[in-house]
Amino acid sequence: MGRIDREKKTIKLMIEIYCRKKHGHKKGELCEECSELLEYAHKRLSYCKFGENKSTCSRCPIHCYKKDMKIKVKDVMRFSGPRLIIYNPVELIKHALNK
Template identity: 50%
Template sequence: MKQHSRIEREKQTVALMIQLYCQHKHCPQAKLCDNCQGLLHYAHQRLDHCKFGENKTVCGDCSVHCYKKERRDKIISVMRYSGPRMIFHHPIVALQHLIDKRKGNNHS
């Protein structure tokens, strides 16, 4: 089984969260609406330029606010909605995210 980098796992998690949010709130088809597609692109750009790299914590626990205010408010809404539902829709990804969160908290 191939081990994905920390950044790649975070990209996968945020993509699934945005997809879940968009399907339930905006666009029931598999395709993301333009706003959610833009948010996903922005989130991936932020992850590509994360100054912590492979040593990053989960975004919700990060000490640096790298999102602009409007985008930060939107991603918080997405995470609040999708986070609790991830265990039912994507249980393996949700568990890996919890493991990453715990690892990040142990480094503090």
């Protein structure tokens, strides 16, 4: 699995956790707002200028997210990041090592 695919998997997992806990949706289901955010994040990752050589988005010199989406993603990461230790510790370790 390449870097972009891992990033897509991680953001999907984080958004699913966020939507389940904040919006009350079942596992594997997303509300319209979270679906839109996931689609946007996957699109940005697919067109990343750095491709497989990218760093984590927080360390990237180019911020390609629109301001409102950037705020939403930060909220999701702030909420879901610590919870990854419970829901998927392996993914958390992989994400932490990529920083």
